[in-house]
Amino acid sequence: MRSFIGRDILSLKDWERAEYFRLFEVCDELAPHARNRRNTDLLANKTLLTAFYQPSTRTRLSTEAAMHRLGGHVLGFSDAKMTRAGDFYQESIKDTVHMLEYYGDVIAMRHYQEGAPHEAAKWASVPIINCGDGWGEHPTQVLTDLYTIWKEKGTIDGLHFMCIGDGRMRTMHTIAHAMTQFDVEATFIFPPEMSFSEEFKKGLVERNLRFRDMGSSAEAIADADVIYMEPVVQADYTQSRVEASEDKGLTPPEYRVTRDLLRDKAKPDSIILHSLPRMDELPADVDYTRHARYWEEAFNGVVMRMGLLSLVLGAME
Amino acid sequence: MRSFIGRDILSLKDWERAEYFRLFEVCDELAPHARNRRNTDLLANKTLLTAFYQPSTRTRLSTEAAMHRLGGHVLGFSDAKMTRAGDFYQESIKDTVHMLEYYGDVIAMRHYQEGAPHEAAKWASVPIINCGDGWGEHPTQVLTDLYTIWKEKGTIDGLHFMCIGDGRMRTMHTIAHAMTQFDVEATFIFPPEMSFSEEFKKGLVERNLRFRDMGSSAEAIADADVIYMEPVVQADYTQSRVEASEDKGLTPPEYRVTRDLLRDKAKPDSIILHSLPRMDELPADVDYTRHARYWEEAFNGVVMRMGLLSLVLGAME
Amino acid sequence: MRSFIGRDILSLKDWERAEYFRLFEVCDELAPHARNRRNTDLLANKTLLTAFYQPSTRTRLSTEAAMHRLGGHVLGFSDAKMTRAGDFYQESIKDTVHMLEYYGDVIAMRHYQEGAPHEAAKWASVPIINCGDGWGEHPTQVLTDLYTIWKEKGTIDGLHFMCIGDGRMRTMHTIAHAMTQFDVEATFIFPPEMSFSEEFKKGLVERNLRFRDMGSSAEAIADADVIYMEPVVQADYTQSRVEASEDKGLTPPEYRVTRDLLRDKAKPDSIILHSLPRMDELPADVDYTRHARYWEEAFNGVVMRMGLLSLVLGAME
Numbered sequence: 001m002r003s004f005i006g007r008d009i010l011s012l013k014d015w016e017r018a019e020y021f022r023l024f025e026v027c028d029e030l031a032p033h034a035r036n037r038r039n040t041d042l043l044a045n046k047t048l049l050t051a052f053y054q055p056s057t058r059t060r061l062s063t064e065a066a067m068h069r070l071g072g073h074v075l076g077f078s079d080a081k082m083t084r085a086g087d088f089y090q091e092s093i094k095d096t097v098h099m100l101e102y103y104g105d106v107i108a109m110r111h112y113q114e115g116a117p118h119e120a121a122k123w124a125s126v127p128i129i130n131c132g133d134g135w136g137e138h139p140t141q142v143l144t145d146l147y148t149i150w151k152e153k154g155t156i157d158g159l160h161f162m163c164i165g166d167g168r169m170r171t172m173h174t175i176a177h178a179m180t181q182f183d184v185e186a187t188f189i190f191p192p193e194m195s196f197s198e199e200f201k202k203g204l205v206e207r208n209l210r211f212r213d214m215g216s217s218a219e220a221i222a223d224a225d226v227i228y229m230e231p232v233v234q235a236d237y238t239q240s241r242v243e244a245s246e247d248k249g250l251t252p253p254e255y256r257v258t259r260d261l262l263r264d265k266a267k268p269d270s271i272i273l274h275s276l277p278r279m280d281e282l283p284a285d286v287d288y289t290r291h292a293r294y295w296e297e298a299f300n301g302v303v304m305r306m307g308l309l310s311l312v313l314g315a316m317e
Numbered sequence: 318m319r320s321f322i323g324r325d326i327l328s329l330k331d332w333e334r335a336e337y338f339r340l341f342e343v344c345d346e347l348a349p350h351a352r353n354r355r356n357t358d359l360l361a362n363k364t365l366l367t368a369f370y371q372p373s374t375r376t377r378l379s380t381e382a383a384m385h386r387l388g389g390h391v392l393g394f395s396d397a398k399m400t401r402a403g404d405f406y407q408e409s410i411k412d413t414v415h416m417l418e419y420y421g422d423v424i425a426m427r428h429y430q431e432g433a434p435h436e437a438a439k440w441a442s443v444p445i446i447n448c449g450d451g452w453g454e455h456p457t458q459v460l461t462d463l464y465t466i467w468k469e470k471g472t473i474d475g476l477h478f479m480c481i482g483d484g485r486m487r488t489m490h491t492i493a494h495a496m497t498q499f500d501v502e503a504t505f506i507f508p509p510e511m512s513f514s515e516e517f518k519k520g521l522v523e524r525n526l527r528f529r530d531m532g533s534s535a536e537a538i539a540d541a542d543v544i545y546m547e548p549v550v551q552a553d554y555t556q557s558r559v560e561a562s563e564d565k566g567l568t569p570p571e572y573r574v575t576r577d578l579l580r581d582k583a584k585p586d587s588i589i590l591h592s593l594p595r596m597d598e599l600p601a602d603v604d605y606t607r608h609a610r611y612w613e614e615a616f617n618g619v620v621m622r623m624g625l626l627s628l629v630l631g632a633m634e
Numbered sequence: 635m636r637s638f639i640g641r642d643i644l645s646l647k648d649w650e651r652a653e654y655f656r657l658f659e660v661c662d663e664l665a666p667h668a669r670n671r672r673n674t675d676l677l678a679n680k681t682l683l684t685a686f687y688q689p690s691t692r693t694r695l696s697t698e699a700a701m702h703r704l705g706g707h708v709l710g711f712s713d714a715k716m717t718r719a720g721d722f723y724q725e726s727i728k729d730t731v732h733m734l735e736y737y738g739d740v741i742a743m744r745h746y747q748e749g750a751p752h753e754a755a756k757w758a759s760v761p762i763i764n765c766g767d768g769w770g771e772h773p774t775q776v777l778t779d780l781y782t783i784w785k786e787k788g789t790i791d792g793l794h795f796m797c798i799g800d801g802r803m804r805t806m807h808t809i810a811h812a813m814t815q816f817d818v819e820a821t822f823i824f825p826p827e828m829s830f831s832e833e834f835k836k837g838l839v840e841r842n843l844r845f846r847d848m849g850s851s852a853e854a855i856a857d858a859d860v861i862y863m864e865p866v867v868q869a870d871y872t873q874s875r876v877e878a879s880e881d882k883g884l885t886p887p888e889y890r891v892t893r894d895l896l897r898d899k900a901k902p903d904s905i906i907l908h909s910l911p912r913m914d915e916l917p918a919d920v921d922y923t924r925h926a927r928y929w930e931e932a933f934n935g936v937v938m939r940m941g942l943l944s945l946v947l948g949a950m951e
Contacts (some may be wrong), residue, residue: 037422037443039362039390045673047702049695057394059367061366066418068364068390073673073702077691077712078394089912092918099692099910101931103699105671126671276416277408284409298416354760355741356707374711375733378683381736385681385707395711452816473780593733594725615733 004311008121009129010135013177020156021180024147026316033069034303042315043072049104050076052131052294053061053111058276058301059131059140064109066305070315075103093119101125106313127312140297140308142174144301145273149226151300152271152293157183160223164189164255164281165230167196170276175228176200179209187220189255191232200305205260216254221265227257227272227291231279251281257283266291273297321628325438326446328440328454330494337473339462341464343633344617344624350386359632360389366421367393370428372496375618376448376457376468380425381623387632392420399489410436417444423630426450444629449487459491461621462590465614469588472539477540481506481598482547484513488592490545493517493547496526503528504537506572508549533571538582544589544608548596568598570622576602583608590614638945642755643763645771647811651749654815656788658781660950662932667703668937672887679907682740684710686765687745692910692935693765693774697742727753734758736886740947743767761946766804769773776808778938779907782931783860786905791817794857795917798823798889798915799864805909809862813843821854823889823941825866849890855899861891861925862892866914885915886935893919900925907931909913 001018033040037160048067052060055078064074095118100107101124109117114134132138150156159180165172167190176196179186188196188211195213204211214220221227229242232255257272271293274282286292310316318337350357365384372395381391410433417424418441422625426434431451449455467473478496482489483509493513496503503529505513512530513521521528531537538544549572574589577591590608591599603609627633635652667674672909682701686694689712698708727750734741735758743751748768755762766772784790795813799806801824810830813820822830822845828837829847839847848854855861866889868936889908905927944950 020565029321034419039364046671047673047699049699061392061394061420062393062415065364065366068392074392075695075708076700077695094918096910098929102668102933103695103938132844168799202763276412285410295415299419303417353738356681378709378711378737380735381709382681383681385709390711442908591745595729601728612732616736617734 003317005314005317006127007312008117008127009139009258009308009312010118010121010144011130011177012139012174013137015181016190017179017181017239020143020146020178022189023143023304023307023311026311027147027303029316030070030306030310031303034299034306039069039071041066041071042310043070043313046063046106047073047075047104047314048309049107050074050078051107051109052078053078053080053109053113053116054132055079056110056132059064059110060108062064062298062301063131063140063305065128065302066309069302069306070309072309077134081161093125093159096120097123104179106309118292126182129308129312134170135168135173136170137174137177137222138170138306141275141301143308144180144297144304145175145228145275146178148273148293148297148300149271152296153225159184159225161186161222161226161228162217162224163187163228164187164217164232165228166194166232168194169202169230171230172196173200176209176211177207178202180207182205184210185298187223188213189215189217189220191252191255194232217257218254218265221257221261221270222267224270225267229257229272229274229282231281233279233281251279255279256283257286258283259289262289320634322524322631322634323444323521324629325434326456326625326629327435327438328447328494329456329491330454332495332498334498337460337463338351338574340460340621340624340628341467342626344464344620346633347387347623347627348620351623354387358388359627360384360387360630363393363423363630363632364390364421364509365626366417366420366424367391367395368417368424368426369393369395370397370426370430370433371449371629372396372507373449376427377425378464378617379618379621380448380457381627382619383626386623387626389626393425398605411440413437414440423572423626428621438626446625450485452485452486452490453487454491454494455487456491457622457625458488458592458618459495459581460625461614462492462545463495464621465590465617466496466588468617469493469610469613470542476501476542478503478543478545479506479534479541480504480545480575481513481534481549482545483549485511485515486547488547490517493521493526493528497521497524501527504535505530506537508569508572511549516548534574535571535578535582538574538578538587539584541587542584542585544587546574546591546595548598550596550598559582568596573598573600574603575600576606579606579608635950636670637902639947639948639951640680640761642751642761643773643942643946644755645764645811646773646776647771649812649815654780656779657938657941657945659785660945661781661937663950664704664944665937666941668933668940673703674706676944677704677947679700680740680947680949681709681738682695682943683741684708684712685734685741685743686710686712687747687750688712688766688902689713690766691750693744694742696932696935697763697774699936699941700943703936703940704742706943707915708832710742726792728757730754731757740943743837748835752864756946759830763942763946766799768804769802769807770804771808771811772804773808774939774942775805775909776812777937777942778931778935779809779862779909781938782813782907782927782934785934786930787859787926792858793818795820795860796823796854796858796898797821797862798851798891799833799862800824800828800866802828803864805864806830807834809836810843810845814838814841818844821857822847823849823851823854823944824891825886827868851891851893852888852899852932855891855895855904856901858904859901861900861904863891863906863908863912865915867913867915885913890915890917892922895919896923896927
């Protein structure tokens with residue numbers, strides 16, 4: 001297995017099976033500090049820089065919370081508009097990174113532009129963690145999701161994933177890449193105009209992922225062990241989900257998972273993941289079913305980032 | 318006395334006399350760290366999350382400064398507009414809190430909506446500290462004020478409070494609740510359109526607060542031991558005081574306290590508190606009188622929050 | 635030599651030669667912590683407050699990174715618009731400082747108004763570090779630059795500085811003040827409408843700085859040991875460089891330093907400093923010449939601020 005020390009976390013396309021399990025083990029070792037609410041001093045002599053060119057409170061705060069739980073220092077910016085009147089929009093990534101790399105020992109980057117963290121990683125002397133790059137990827141979210149599945153189901157192999165959402169968006173790209181490393185089947189339920197590109201699908205076929213497209217959650221849910229949800233009403237990363245939904249109306253029933261549907265058709269031990277915030281695709285009364293695991297997912301988001309930071313900074317091996 | 322450990326600090330309506338004095342004692346124990354400017358490590362293994370849905374630099378920074386002085390970690394957001402394009406405005410408090418509770422061990426919340434911290438406290442596994450909720454309450458400000466009075470006058474019982482400001486606003490609600498636990502008298506000087514509601518007054522009568530309304534500071538100041546001031550020119554929490562004052566002109570003389578008035582009519586040992594920033598209700602030359610205590614109040618704002626954080630997180634008992 | 639403990643860093647006009655060298659020695663002592671990427675605990679019991687009334691990501695983050703590297707705590711605000719709806723714009727500096735001084739043990743202030751940090755220093759009980767005040771000064775930038783020159787050339791005395799940029803701007807004021815303490819010569823290349831004021835020039839003459847004005851980099855570069863660059867396309871601190879350049883077009887060739895010019899005319903061992911971000915006055919292919927030292931300058935920006943914080947807070951003497 002490649003060492004994690006100093007590694008950039010840009011995409012899960014190149015992650016191998018064993019690497020996921022190594023990360024999960026480290027997460028299990030560190031989870032008690034989060035559960036017992038006591039910061040350690042494992043990374044007390046390290047600094048995390050959060051470079052968020054777009055606001056994303058969940059991803060930023062869960063990464064920062066992980067660093068604080070490990071006793072580390074944190075600084076950064078949470079919106080490029082907050083930087084000197086937008087200079088960063090125009091400055092080359094290379095120039096920016098040759099400044100940022102001296103401010104922290106690892107850089108967590110969210111960028112509105114696909115590939116920006118990869119470009120940053122070319123020039124930086126410190127690891128770059130991709131916290132979402134435009135339509136590209138979102139590895140820390142999907143690692144959180146897989147760790148949650150592994151904790152809740154005891155395995156990833158052998159499971160059937162029903163993925164509802166927008167196939168053009170980064171989280172769906174990343175979960176699809178990750179699934180190629182496990183013995184799983186996938187059903188994708190995307191609105192027709194939001195499907196994977198033909199080229200992306202070809203890549204999945206080449207890597208032997210067993211998958212199919214279906215038209216609605218009702219049709220597919222009986223097979224699902226993992227119900228993996230994202231909103232479908234957001235079309236554009238320059239708009240928020242809320243703004244987008246005002247234009248487009250509510251989620252069509254094919255892309256929703258309701259309490260009735262779960263009672264009527266779902267496997268009793270199937271679990272629902274959702275990175276939140278949610279629109280109406282996942283009504284609040286689903287919280288009171290046996291299926292909901294999104295609060296565990298939120299907790300695991302901190303634990304997984306504790307694992308990742310410890311590994312890339314060499315505090316765990 | 319109820320334990321402070323894990324307690325939400327939402328309102329002072331339910332605080333008992335003895336609880337104030339217990340908090341003041343803890344403040345006295347911790348104050349030397351602030352005065353000597355040396356951070357302790359009392360809360361080094363804890364993290365404070367500041368969830369400010371409205372900017373409030375004083376309240377946010379004094380809370381964060383307190384946590385830093387205690388050696389703790391801090392993260393958060395200082396304006397909901399900085400979160401993902403306003404998603405938080407629409408997401409339910411429950412959903413938000415089930416994310417935020419994993420990022421910190423105590424949540425300091427400012428919200429534009431009355432009751433939001435109470436709703437958060439229903440769902441959170443960590444203590445919520447209300448840092449101002451719309452027209453509701455502002456307990457940490459008033460605890461600071463009472464601690465300052467106790468330090469400066471040696472007692473709270475037996476004092477006469479003259480409160481000038483806007484009776485619809487949260488600080489006045491909270492000081493009124495607090496006064497019911499002490500042997501004090503109150504004179505309220507509010508513009509007619511800014512008086513307490515009849516229902517609120519009825520509550521004060523039921524709890525045996527001795528109070529009266531008067532029309533001007535000049536009329537009432539001779540009786541006052543504590544001159545408790547807020548601006549009257551801000552009418553709307555969605556506007557800043559400055560914006561509001563541009564529309565409405567300067568403070569009418571009835572609601573001002575000037576150097577001349579103090580010299581002519583005030584008790585020599587009366588003290589003035591003001592949470593600042595001030596408009597023209599309190600001219601700058603009052604700073605050079607024996608009455609000004611608002612800088613002490615600013616210092617005590619950090620000390621009091623050190624006490625409160627230590628108590629709710631169980632570092633002091 | 636005056637003690638550094640508790641000293642305000644407002645201007646370099648009053649700095650003496652020996653003080654620069656004392657600071658450089660301290661920087662050399664602390665640099666290994668930055669180079670080895672390990673935070674110390676030298677300032678673990680101190681808190682830095684960053685009071686940035688204008689966004690400036692580089693200056694703010696390099697100051698905060700320095701404090702984190704020294705194990706200290708950091709809080710603050712990065713844009714006055716983020717404070718309560720602009721209250722700070724109207725509140726007096728005195729009132730603001732009598733609040734801020736309790737939140738940190740040293741205040742790093744960027745302000746859009748010249749002289750604001752000086753006014754703050756009049757009232758504050760803690761040291762104020764001027765991180766740029768309108769058209770005034772920018773001492774931490776110039777200290778970084780001088781330290782970089784000293785490290786790269788082994789001396790400051792005996793060097794010829796070619797300074798290209800806008801003579802009305804703070805960095806040029808500060809470098810000019812600093813040069814009076816060394817045995818150097820200066821050539822200033824400013825667009826005619828951006829020259830030093832006559833009064834400012836008179837001050838330099840009185841302090842025996844040998845300097846001349848010239849019209850273009852091509853004319854002057856053969857003499858230069860240090861090529862000290864700032865953009866000329868930004869005219870107004872209320873606009874960003876990028877906005878300004880959109881109005882005004884690209885940098886005229888007289889104020890640019892290109893690879894061709896360096897090859898044809900520059901001393902082989904001359905070095906280029908630029909605080910970045912750059913416009914087209916310094917093309918990216920200059921990065922691959924022997925002259926570029928602006929990345930070293932970026933690294934030294936953290937080291938120099940580590941030195942300064944340690945000195946004014948009394949951790950180094």
